[in-house]
Amino acid sequence: MNVHTYEKIWLVASLFLIVGFIATVVYGAAGAGIAMVDASGGTVDSTSLSENERFGEPGVERVGDGEYEVTVVARQFMYQPDPIRVPADSRVTFYVTSADVIHGFQVVGTNVNTMVIPGQVAKITVDFDEPAEYGIICNEYCGQGHHDMEGKLVVVPEDEYGGDDA
Amino acid sequence: MSGRISRAGLLVILAFLVPVIVEFRTLAALFGVSLSVGQYLVAVTGLVMAVLLAVTAWNLRAGTTADDHTGGA
Amino acid sequence: MTSEELPGEELFLDRFPDEAQVVRASLWSAFVALGIGALAGIVQALHRVGYVRFIDSADYYTVLTLHGVLLVISFTIFFLVGLFTWAVTRSLDRPVENIRFTWAWYLTMVAGTVLAGVAILGGFVDSIPISADVLFTFYAPLQAHPLFYAGLAVFIIGTWLAGFDWFRSWWIWRSENDGRIPLQTFMVLTSMLMWYIATIGVAISVVFFLLPWSLGIIDQVNPLLTRTLFWYFGHPVVYFWLMPAYLLWYTVLPSISGGRLFSDPLARVVFVLFLILSTPVGIHHQYLDPGIAEGFKFIAMTNTMFLLLPSLLTAFTVVASMEHGARQRGGEGYLSWLGALPWRDPAFTGMALAGLMFAAGGFSGMVNAGMNINYLIHNTLWVPGHFHLTVGTAVALTFMAATYWLLPQLTRRRLYSRTIGLFQVVMWFVGMVLMSNAMHRAGLVGIPRRTAEPQYDGFAFDAGLSSVAELDAQVAIGGTLLFVSVVLFLGNLIISLLEDPMEGTVDRSLPPALSGPEDSPEVLDNLSLWVAIALLLVLLAYSLPIGAIVADGGLFGPGTESYPVVLSWLEVVT
Incomplete structure (x- = not known):
């Protein structure tokens, strides 16, 4: 097959670019430690969330030194709990599921972002270093009131953080 | 290259300028220059004028030297 | 004369009058969808x-569903079937085998569109219990009226029959001719093979799950499963939109530029790569889905990155062919040959600008494909910013530009005004630069897509150097220019x-490649070899994830109530 020299050079350069992109993703996962939302959250019966051990009482729970678990239920058109309060300098694992349709869970201005699918539990772990206030929005169309679906995440200074309850 | 730039060519050149104009403040910020809105407007107006002048100058020059493309647009 | 050439002195509609009629009908169906879709677009912006x-x-959300479905299903695919009919007929230089069959698939597609369209429009009238406010992706448990799913199925069956029509022409041509498949026919056949593989996913989803569920035959579906089946189809469909544009860039643009295609073999390689790689990548739309293991996402990511290759090769060939054309026209120098291109021709300028925007869209697509940076932009306005460059410009603008070129050979009419045509394509470019740029930037600061009112009570978006008001203004001005551009296009045609x-x-006439x-x-x-490889890759990429989804949740669960229903979710709250 007759391929022009310039085209060969371009082909090789393209392949380098592609391998380079894959390398950046590998670095992001292995070096920078960015894990993907995956199947580790397990499944849940969305029709009986109120009887579920974890999702029966959505809220914040301290599970270790500087480590917290936040259980969130997304439903038309709100998040529970709201607001979510966690202390600064903490490692927070979110467990998010939906009581009805597919929603999104995005902490605006950060890369905390996941789909919320009924029957599935999205599990994401995030470090919050500094006190701040963030908006939480649903970024997947979920019905006629979709645009009203928002929540708040407050990262309070460590010494002001009262207790487990939000 | 001695051809004149036609009006169609000028239209395309100006279209290509649009992204630069739209993100001129971002572009300037990359070089550490922060522009106010007023300064931005002056700068992009100047940019467009400069391009128009350059095209006019090019066409005048091409018009005096070219012997095969005198038709223009 | 090779089969790539048709005598230039004979118009397509004189040589193939029946086929020209089908092509015209398909294109007009596409343009009706374009007009309504554009109207929905400006309302949204x-x-x-x-x-x-x-x-x-x-x-x-009703308007958004209409915009999405009409533009990316009806407009793109009606144009595609018209163009492919033209391309197969002219490159094989033979009429279709049975014109009634050809009309039958066209009418099937029209019927499907009307059914789905009625279901969507029903959403505007509260007194009619018909709606399909489910957007283009129709994620369960959002539920549409059965007419919507039925219309979609009928439409897709129409496209399958169309593909059969083109294959049949080729089979008969092959029994009477020796040699290679003519390039345009090769492109059509590989695109359709990709389409047959891709539509398996949506067909299973609609026929076995969504349609019975909307009819009340089954109570619930597995939302992650139907979503995964949608994206199994949802990524290759973007290449299905793109393939006719590629066909035009490879076989028509070089000729308009005044030259010849650089390389026929590389064009074939590119289409084979699309056939192989388009489908086993759909999970890259689901990077942020719970219930799918990271390893499966990684496989989809690497396949996606390799899918850049055919587009990067296309960038080379198209630019090289344009440069060849410019030099035939007397262009010289390293870059000054650009000035020798026929910028006054709206067909050329439209396609060239579309190709340029596709390069920009390709770069934002690379960001989307980057599994971990995707967290930052997933479901933000960045994503529609991206695909308004690809399907919204690379495809749509190429189609409009090509229409200017096709018009005389399909209708025996000259374009009313080339000047308006030129303004129209440049206006599309400028409008899209504004709108898409603002959408990308808005996405970076977290402004979501698919939202009627991206203004919230509890917080404000921080647009950094710029401001949200400035980004809004860009979207509004850009959207308005795009709408005016469509009006000029349709007006000029009429x-x-x-x-x-x-x-x-x-x-x-289209000269053969260099x-x-x-x-x-x-x-x-x-083709059998490439189909086998494509199916193998699909099996590798999808059998385990789908197996795991079904094993975890069951074929029909763990679902919830469908929506819209009479606020049944309240029961869960109390």
Whole structure:
């Protein structure tokens, strides 16, 4: 097959670019430690969330030194709990599921972002270093009131953080 | 290259300028220059004028030297 | 004369009058969808930014569904079937085998569109219990009226029959001719093979799950499963939109530029790569889905990155062919040959600008494909910013530009005004630069897509150097320019048709490539081999994830109540 020299050079350069992109993703996962939302959250019966051990009482729970678990239920058109309060300098694992349709869970201005699918539990772990206030929005169309679906995440200074309850 | 730039060519050149104009403040910020809105407007107006002048100058020059493309647009 | 050439002195509609009629009908169906879709588009653009809100925000999602379905299903695919019919007929230089069959698939597609369209429009009228406010992706448990799913199924069956029509022409041509598959036919056949593989996913989803569920035969579906089946189809469909644009860039643009295609073999390689790689990548739309293991996402990511290759090769070939054309026209120098290109021709300028925007869209696509940076932009306005460059410009603008070129050979009419045509394509470019740029930037600061009112009570978006107001203004101005551009396009076409037929003819012959098919290995034309490889890759990429989804949740669960229903979710709250 007759391929022009310039085209060969371009082909090789393209392949380098592609391998380079894959390398950046590998670095992001292995070096920078960015894990993907995956199947580790397990499944849940969305029709009986109120009887579920974890999702029966959505809220914040301290599970270790500087480590917290936040259980969130997304439903038309709100998040529970709201607001979510966690202390600064903490490692927070979110467990998010939906009581009805597919929603999104995005902490605006950060890369905390996941789909919320009924029957599935999205599990994401995030470090919050500094006190701040963030908006939480649903970024997947979920019905006629979709645009009203928002929540708040407050990262309070460590010494002001009262207790487990939000 | 001695051809004149036609009006169609000028239209395309100006279209290509649009992204630069739209993100001129971002572009300037990359070089550490922060522009106010007023300064931005002056700068992009100047940019467009400069391009128009350059095209006019090019066409005048091409018009005096070219012997095969005198038709223009 | 090779089969790639059609005598320039004979118009397509004189040589193939029946086929020309089908092509015209398909294109007009596409343009009707374009007009309505564009109207929905400007309503959305102005509503989102809050400038003009004459519809209720709840109806925004009906408008958005209409915009999505009409533009990316009806407009793109009706144009595709028209163009492919033209391409197969002219490159094989033979009429279709049975014109009634050809009309049958066209009418099937029209029927499907009307069914789905009625279901969507029903969403505007509260007194009619028909709606399909489910957007283009129809994620369960959001539920549409059965008409919507049925319409979709009928439409897809129409496209399958169309593909059969083109395959049949080729089978008969092959029994009477020796040699390679003519390039345009090769492109059509590989695109359709990709389409047959891709539509399996949506067909299973609609026929076995969504349609029975909307009819009440089954109670619930597995939302992650139907979503995964949608994206199994949802990524290759974007290449299905793109393939006719590629066909035009490879076989028509070089000729408009005044030259010849650089390489026929590389064009074949590119289409084979699309056939192989388009489908086993759909999970990259689901990077942030719970319930799918990271390893499966990684496989989809690497496949996606390799899918960049055919597009990067295309960038080379298209630019090289344009440069060849420019030099034939007397262009010289390293870059000054650009000035020798026919910028006054809207067909050329439209396609060239579309290709340029596709490069920009390709770069934002690379960000989307980057599994971990995707967290930052997933479901933000960045994503529609991206695909308004790809399907919204690379495809749509190429189609409009090509229409200017096809018009005389399909209708015996000259374009009413080339100047308006030129303004129209440049206006599309400028409008899209503004709108898409603002959408990308808005996405970076977290402004979501698919939202009637991206203004929230509890917080404000921080747009950094710029401001949200400035981004809104760009979206509104850009959207308005795009709408005006569509109006100019349609107006120019309609006036052209009202004019008297022209005398004589126009030269629409397509010269063969500089490096012809004889330079490429025969194996490229072995379609069965490529289909086998494509299916193997699909199996590798999808069997385990789908197996795991079904094992975890069951075929029909763990679902919830469908929506819209009478606020049944309240029961869960209390």
